[in-house]
Amino acid sequence: MGKSPELKWVLRPSRAELAEHDGKEIYAFGDTDAVGRVEVTLTDGTRVRVRRSELIRADALGCRGGERLRDRL
Numbered sequence: 070m071g072k073s074p075e076l077k078w079v080l081r082p083s084r085a086e087l088a089e090h091d092g093k094e095i096y097a098f099g100d101t102d103a104v105g106r107v108e109v110t111l112t113d114g115t116r117v118r119v120r121r122s123e124l125i126r127a128d129a130l131g132c133r134g135g136e137r138l139r140d141r142l
Contacts, residue, residue, distance in 0.1 A: 077127035080111065080119060087117060094127065 078095040082088060090111060099108030099116075106118040 078124050079127045080109070080117075080123060081125045082119065082123050084123075087119065087123070090115065090117060095124065 080087070080090050080093050080095060082091055093111045093113065093115075095109050096112045096114075097110040099110070101107050102118065106120055107124070108116060108118050109124070110116050
C-alpha cells in the first residue's frame with residue numbers, strides 16, 4: 070500500500086500588508102475571529118490572521134488556477 074500524500078496549504082495574501090508572506094507554507098491553523106479571519110502559523114513561526122480565500126492548497130498551485138480553502142468547505 071502506498072503512502073498518502075500530506076495535504077499542505079500556502080498563503081496567497083490579497084492584502085499588501087501580508088505580501089512578504091506570499092507563498093509561505095502554513096504550519097498550523099488556529100481560531101476564527103468574529104469577522105471570519107483564521108489565525109495561522111507559518112512554518113517560520115510567524116502568526117497572521119488571514120481570510121480563508123487567501124489560503125491555497127500547495128499541491129493545487131499551477132493546476133486549474135489553484136484550489137482555495139473556501140471552495141473545499
